[in-house]
Amino acid sequence: MTADAKERTAPDRLAAAEGFIWLTARVLEQRRFEHLFRAGSPDAVATALDAYRSADGGYAYALDPDVRGPVSQPLGAHAALTTLDEIGRCSGAAADGIVDQLATITLPDGGIPAVDPAGRDYPHPPFMPIDEDPPGALLTTALVAGVLHKNSSTHPWLAPATEFCWQRIDALTESHPYEVHAAVAFLDHVPDRERAAAAAARLGRMVRAQGIVVLDPQRPEDSHLVPGYAPGEWHFVPDYARDPGSLAREWFSEAEITAGLDALAQDQCEDGGWPIRWRQWAPGTALESRPRVTIDALRTLQAYGR
Template sequence: MAETGASTDPVPSPDAALSPVARAEHFVWLTARVLEQRRFAYHFLRGASGTAGSTDVGSNQAADAVEAALTAYATGDGGYGYALEPDLRGPVSQPLHIGHALRVLDSIRRCGGQRVERVCRYLTSVSTPDGALPAIHPSQRGYPSAPFVPILDDPPSELLATGPVVGLLHRNEVWHAWLFRATDFCWAAVESLEKSHPYEVQAAVAFLDGAPDRPRAQAAADRLGRLVREQRLAALDPAALAAYPVAPGYAPGEHHFPHDFAKAPESLARAWFTDEEMERSLDFLERDQRADGGWPVRWRQWAPGTALEARPIVTIEALRTLRAYGRSID
């Protein structure tokens, strides 16, 4: 485009009278990466054209567009890199990128086939001696990454990285040799938790929601829910946040709410909260949409680009959660 002269005028915000989705659409087109633009179109605009009346063909085309955008983050070893998870920069594959990629594929019903076979081969190559995943593989060293994800030469297995990957693979009925020991690790980790923090609990829920042994998953979830309430890991009253401590190492104000644990009504974590607690949580989530149409990032922001890339991701997930619970967003 030809330069038309510098302007110091603020970027206009969407009309406050518009629906949450319409305001978020303005925000996404203004700020998001191609992947999140394609995801937003798939979930909320019924295809890349943004027109209503989706057909199976249109839905498939929109899913193809999401998958094509995700492929740009693929690496030669079967993993994903290139800051797919914005807090990890650089071209190298990382387990946390894999979790992000599988969530995207699951959301468009493409979590299977050769793409997942390649992912499982990568997971095998970076697993720890007990068959699970480290949060950060040492290959990240030398590239920028968030200070709250330390890089170790011999990192331990982490439920944080392993649970969501295993849960999503089981949810999509993927069977691979890597899953056997990784599943055993997740069961042992979840069932032995005594003191935890919200992100680890979210990882445990992601595993339990996909685990094939449903009675065992239900029992583990019941125990975990009691732990969450006893340790006040969920802010049950958004109007009284001072009553809920922020976990050590988290950013000031980095609270987690019932909707953060039970992202959809069918999650096992939904039973942890009363109807009143969940309604308050969803009310808070609705009100949390900012004037620019996006939702805020609550974790520690350590670089301008990472916050900019993360907000559209958070915005899409907020809208998906509200819609899953029947809230009006259109």
């Protein structure tokens, strides 16, 4: 980032991000940006999303750019559900059809795998290995259950999935950032608020004790980089507390929140987009992921009034 990019005002940051979106983003992210920041049509978002739907009702075709091929995958389902949530349509038949597909790959304990092994014949990143007999994963199950709870889903899949998430979260003694992000997404919306607050507080103490959050953006190397993560794949305060209403907000002081938001704003690149920090394993994944990350960054800054 240049000094000019660092000194951008909030309107300048949004304008630069918009230029980046028009220049680089897929149709879906262009339509999402229009809807979220320029009063664009939710119908247009829904139409763009439909291009990623599989015949079985799930979502594939690199809706999540790291999950390639035509096989419906849990991360594709989560991306679809969160997009529907953005446009106020994550309920009824639209959401139930996605969850019906997930039910076909759900394990007896109520969890869904990180990756459906049916995608073995298609490109997949080295950090998403294909397990022929995969266990249920908190990461994917909690992400999906969280957005469904946010939208008061009554799908029968949700009750056993919720119990699976509670058991896995209660048993955590150590974790990694992406799994924690998923757990927070679940705890922020699950109906038992007292239990969620207690679990989140324990999770926050674990995150700080493990050092898997950058508290001083000037010294990210002081935090713990999880083995197997890419060099520089740090996780900052706003990665955990994406909006001030999150239970994870209570994990951090005002000074830590402010420093994290300052760093997030200053992380905008000269081209107007935000970078990805995870491993780039194929030519198209960074190009397709950066607009999504850019929209996420803008939404977090907006949520905090920044």
